[in-house]
Amino acid sequence: MECLFEEVNETLSTNQDLMNRWRSNDLLLPVSRLANHQTAGRGRRGNAWISEKNNSLTFSLAYYFDAKTSLRTLQPLSLVVGLAILKSIAHYWNTNLENLKSLGLGLKWPNDLYLGNAKLGGVLIESGQKTAFEPIWTIIGIGLNLNDLNTPVDSTYLVSSLDQVSIPNKKVLDRLTLWKVITQQLIQDLEDFTNRGFVFEAINWNDFHIYHERDVVVTENEKIIQGGKIIGVDTHGALLLETPIGIQTVHNGNISIRNSLG
Numbered sequence: 001m002e003c004l005f006e007e008v009n010e011t012l013s014t015n016q017d018l019m020n021r022w023r024s025n026d027l028l029l030p031v032s033r034l035a036n037h038q039t040a041g042r043g044r045r046g047n048a049w050i051s052e053k054n055n056s057l058t059f060s061l062a063y064y065f066d067a068k069t070s071l072r073t074l075q076p077l078s079l080v081v082g083l084a085i086l087k088s089i090a091h092y093w094n095t096n097l098e099n100l101k102s103l104g105l106g107l108k109w110p111n112d113l114y115l116g117n118a119k120l121g122g123v124l125i126e127s128g129q130k131t132a133f134e135p136i137w138t139i140i141g142i143g144l145n146l147n148d149l150n151t152p153v154d155s156t157y158l159v160s161s162l163d164q165v166s167i168p169n170k171k172v173l174d175r176l177t178l179w180k181v182i183t184q185q186l187i188q189d190l191e192d193f194t195n196r197g198f199v200f201e202a203i204n205w206n207d208f209h210i211y212h213e214r215d216v217v218v219t220e221n222e223k224i225i226q227g228g229k230i231i232g233v234d235t236h237g238a239l240l241l242e243t244p245i246g247i248q249t250v251h252n253g254n255i256s257i258r259n260s261l262g
Contacts (some may be wrong), residue, residue, distance in 0.1 A: 012040040014060035015141040034059040064135035076237025078111040106210040118160035
């Protein structure tokens with residue numbers, strides 16, 4: 001699928017830029033929009049994610065799905081995107097996913113990337129459909145720390161950056177090249193997702209989940225709402241917890257997951 005690449009020196013939010021264009025009927029093809037400096041970027045739960053050219057990679061991809069696509073089908077989209085980013089990093093450094101895993105890279109449900117126990121990046125997805133006969137446009141925002149630690153405002157967690165990955169003789173990070181590699185991988189994986197669904201990627205995703213088969217608690221608004229052992233995600237992207245009363249599912253929402261011993 002053809003994609004337009006755009007680079008801007010500064011903007012408030014690349015997600016908001018593309019959402020505004022969707023509302024104005026100005027999106028016709030997929031667009032990947034990169035900001036050298038993003039002054040009002042947003043993460044999950046409305047947290048700010050401020051970016052600087054030399055420290056981070058922040059961009060958004062506008063991508064459309066057929067008008068008849070079920071919104072339930074799109075629920076695991078953030079999981080598809082997270083795995084696609086890991087594939088892109090492996091490709092950029094000419095290595096494989098298993099090697100990245102051994103070096104500490106992983107995913108945290110539902111939309112974060114980690115290096116060890118520190119956050120490396122995140123994904124923010126917003127979607128809209130104006131009528132039942134028009135495509136569903138999805139804006140996929142991605143933020144990755146590259147060099148210096150780019151700590152979100154009011155951060156309550158450790159942060160990491162790609163330059164901390166210990167690959168021998170690794171290629172120097174080039175922001176623009178990595179941006180295009182990730183965009184191209186995303187489009188390929190989104191096309192595969194459209195054709196096959198998430199079932200083919202769920203096992204791979206579980207393998208990279210940093211809390212897989214660990215006891216956790218699930219919180220919402222700082223209140224514990226569930227606890228149990230993570231046994232995976234289902235084909236709709238829901239988290240599966242093994243509990244004393246059976247397997248429970250946790251869906252998208254304002255949910256955070258932390259180690260039950262933490």
